[in-house]
Amino acid sequence: MGTKSILAGLALALLFSATSASAQTSKLDEVLARGHLVVGTGSTNAPWHFKSETDQLQGFDIDIAKIVAKGLFDDPEKVEFVLQASDARIPNVVTGKVDITCQFMTVTAARAQQIAVTIPYYREGAGLMLKADSSYADYDALKAAGSGVTIAVLQNVYAEELVRQALPEANVDQYDAQDLIYQALNAGRADAVATDQSSIAWFLVQQPGQYKDGGYGWSPQTYSCAVARGDQEWLNFVNTALHEAMTGVEFNTYAASFKKWFGVDLAPPKIGFPVEFQ
Amino acid sequence: MDLAQFFDILWSVRWPILSGIGVTALVSALAIIAGSFVGVFVGLALTYGVLPLRWLARVYTDFIRGTPVLVLVLASFYILGTIGLQLSAFQAGVLALAVFCSSHVGEIVRGALQAIPRGQTEAAKAIGLTFSQTFSYVLMPQAGRQIAPAWVNTAAEIVKASTLLSIIGVAELLLATQEVIARTFMSLPFYFHAGFLYFCINFSIERLGKYVEKKLAIPQS
Structure with missing residues (x-):
């Protein structure tokens, strides 16, 4: 039995208790009161999440997490990164060890039964x-x-x-x-x-x-962040932050990160009629 | 593979690697010390405990020894959290390894104590020693000789098992090594390097064990 299946079993077993606990107040209020965002991610995959030569976490996932933190606190540095193996992405969200996981997670319908997936931020x-x-x-x-x-x-x-x-x-x-x-x-x-x-x-x-x-x-395959199920307000907030990074006020931040890690210049979204409905 | 280039990169990542060694050593040391301490009592309970206690210790050792360390690590990180005991990844890792260590040390101690002839305990009783005196002055010095080699084995297992803590994000030596590989794409030299460091740690434990064995040995004249 691999780590993955052990963790999947754990995640399912803990799903119920975790979702019922978070039903009363939104994670959004909890994070705002705490003053920093707790993000689950890895440290061993360039250019997504890896250590720089000065031992700092960097990468596209890290920048995405910082965009969410900036949306929350107007300060992209108010993030606490929790290192986790890929296998621990879903369990750490389900058990509330992290507020959100941004770790090049491929969206599948099976995973969406265990966690809530945000809007995509990259297509791999x-x-x-x-x-x-x-x-x-x-x-x-x-x-x-x-x-x-x-x-x-x-x-x-x-x-x-x-x-x-x-x-x-x-x-x-x-x-x-x-x-x-x-x-x-x-x-x-x-x-x-x-x-x-x-x-x-x-x-x-x-x-x-x-x-x-x-x-x-x-x-x-689609890459999205993941949050715990059953907290629509928190999911909406993260979706809004990501959406505005790709189409709105934070576009320049997103585009600079995209250029840095993938070497590609993104064309700004067309002004006028919203691109989403074209 | 260019050796000069490897040493160049190795020098540039000396601090993260050293901190990885530190975390591995700290996690292992805490787990081995705590596990050995608890393990001695588990061994005593297994050998001399009253029936319910002996039975409880037996269930504990068999259950823990029959469970993969990975499962123990995940359980102490995730399951204890749901019953209100929120441990950090580091604490959960030390707990899991210590529990694993205690079950093994328990069995080692039991085996060593049972190898001592019954007459020793009876003689100690006859001269009026209490149980704790019997244990410290008569049984433990003799059992120690049996325990030392097997204990080195368990300690080395714990050091190696500490690599599993990278799953829950403890930045020990293996994770620190993988972080370097992710940036440099030099997997073979750096894994080899990590393997060498683990060997050094375990070799030191082995030397320590040999030293203790020598101290405990009956002087040959």
Whole structure:
């Protein structure tokens, strides 16, 4: 039995007591009275949540949490980060150890039965990264080469199937660790690596000019924060803070963070008729 | 892999890694000390306790020893919270490891005490020693020789089990190492480095155990 299933069982068992306890007053009032936001996140995944060289937490998830804190206290630094493994994301929300979890959580309907998911702040997907001087120009060239190309991918039950969805004939080499797939690419043992689009974007930001994006994304998944079920006011507040970060007054903060971690300039939302209804 | 580059990065992350070692050492030391202390009483209860107490100690040791440490860690962090005992991740981790340690030490102590011939206790009684005097002056010095090697084993297990606390966010050595790997993508050298540090910690415990064994040994003439 894996950690995940143990934790899922715990989470379900504790769901009832936790939801009934928070029914009286909103988490929003509790957080405001406390004076700082308690956010569950990780510390081992760049560019989402990881330690800087000065041992400070940084990343896109961290910036999202700070946007929520700024909405609450007009001060993005009034956040206490609680470190947690990915497996602990849902239990820590359900048991009230944290006010909110922002930790690249993929939204699934099954998870939404245990926690309330906020509006999305990023759409993740798989992508292909090649060396800048690769003989293959992009995704189409790799696909045209058929079984002549080798793709390095992080070992996973679904890894081979994932690559096959994009490149049905390619050879798939699986590696144990993220750094090993990059080494395979550098050593020429693989023609491209298949990994998260965000990882590719972060790699391109860090080592400009050495690599290129294959220009094709697939296998979409939505990243959202999570809060405890049964507190609509708190969920609404977080949704509002995130929504205004992507479309309203905090857009510049969101866009600066997006640029910093993914190297992409976002176009400001169109002024006039709200983009949401177009 | 460029060795100079590795040492360069290692030097730049010396403080987080050192603090990871500190947390690992502190968690392990607290758990081993508390667990050994409780464990001696569990062992006494298992060996000399009156029937209900012996039965209770038996259920405790069997239940704890039969549970994975990971489950104990998660239980003390999440389940104790729902009954009103809100422990921090650090406290919950120390508690779980101490409880785990106590069950093992309990069995070690029981085994050592039962290996002492009954005549020793009877002789102590005959010269009028109370039970606590019998225990401190007659039984424990003899049991200590049996306990020391097995205790080193358990202590090393606790140090290794402390890596599980990274799940609930205690920034011990493994988590500190993973944080470095997340930024540098150098998984093999840094995992190897962490493995070496764990070996050093456990080797020190082993040396300490050997020293205690030597102190307890019957002088050979």
